[in-house]
Amino acid sequence: MTQNPESLPTINHELCISCGSCVAVCPDNILETDTSGRIVIVAVKCMQCGHCYAVCPVEAVSTPFLENGLNLVSIPGLHTDGGAEVSTGALVHMMQQRRSCRIFTADPVDVSLLEDLVKVGTTAPSGTNSQGWKFVLLPRREDVIELGTITADYYRRLNKKAANPALRFMVRLFGNDALGHYFRTYYQSIEEGLREWQENGADRLFHGAPAAIVVAGDTSSSCPAEDALLASQNILLVAHSLGMGTCLIGFVVEAAKRDRSINVALGLDINQKIYSVIAVGYPGIEFVRPAGRKPVSLKIARLGQEQMRRS
Ligand SMILES: Cc1cc2nc3c(=O)[nH]c(=O)nc-3n(C[C@H](O)[C@H](O)[C@H](O)COP(=O)(O)O)c2cc1C
CATH class of the missing domain: 3.30.70.20 (Alpha-Beta Plaits)
Structure with missing residues (x-):
């Protein structure tokens, strides 16, 4: 090339x-x-x-083709060269303290702060350095609600299909139990969420977040999903360090896989796919200690020795 x-x-x-x-x-x-x-x-x-x-x-x-320095506008306490000292202890503590936030205050998030979060997101590694991520910012609660409404429409249609036993049976005949699995696992809670959304506007999808960041990627990149998720994790961590709350909303990602109208509403091109949707705002509740984790599943591999035994 x-x-x-x-x-x-x-x-x-x-x-x-x-x-x-x-x-x-x-x-x-x-x-x-x-x-x-x-x-x-x-x-x-x-x-x-x-x-x-x-x-x-x-x-x-x-390297004049690259922007050097993040040029952050709304994140305080950083030198332009990014040279702030962070102890490992402080970093690990912050990672442990980050929680998925499902109770947000109504306080809006400044669009320049959302832009800064995204810039920090792009410090993540990306496959072959493609940096093929695309971010869509929703700084207004009404747009978050609109995205929730389009997503709810998708799940309403899906629930209607899943509630049909003949259709579930037919789909299974073709060796695909996806609709049956959905019916058994999600149907009931989604039905409740949709009813609450319609009857009293309770937002079980975005948890009342005032803003959101959609992380999409160019499907022609080498690893668009991994790139987008690594950038997303950066966003979650830096937002947490600023006292903000975030929550990944996988339900929208799932809906967008099958319903193009979500991408269209967000102005994404045909070759751009959504890999994460992040609800963003300020937490309406404080976690006072880290949540526990399941015991780590790990093993130590010594592949060289295993190969020697086989030969
Ligand atoms: C890929 C992915 C999708 C998720 N989707 C949702 C979602 O749609 N709604 C939600 O409330 N939380 C969602 N979460 C948040 C998880 O439930 C949460 O990370 C997990 O329970 C651990 O809690 P913690 O983030 O506070 O450590 C998602 C997390 C991931 C990684």
């Missing part, structure tokens, strides 16, 4: 000390030290990860 020279890093040879750090970290091997000791670009397939810029001790590498 040939690449426009403007999308490749450049080296300022007046600054470069030829330490070779950029050569060592480049995953595409586009940099080399030539016979005279100069760092040169030798290939043109660059994934634009920015590692050469990030590792250079003398700022001799430029």
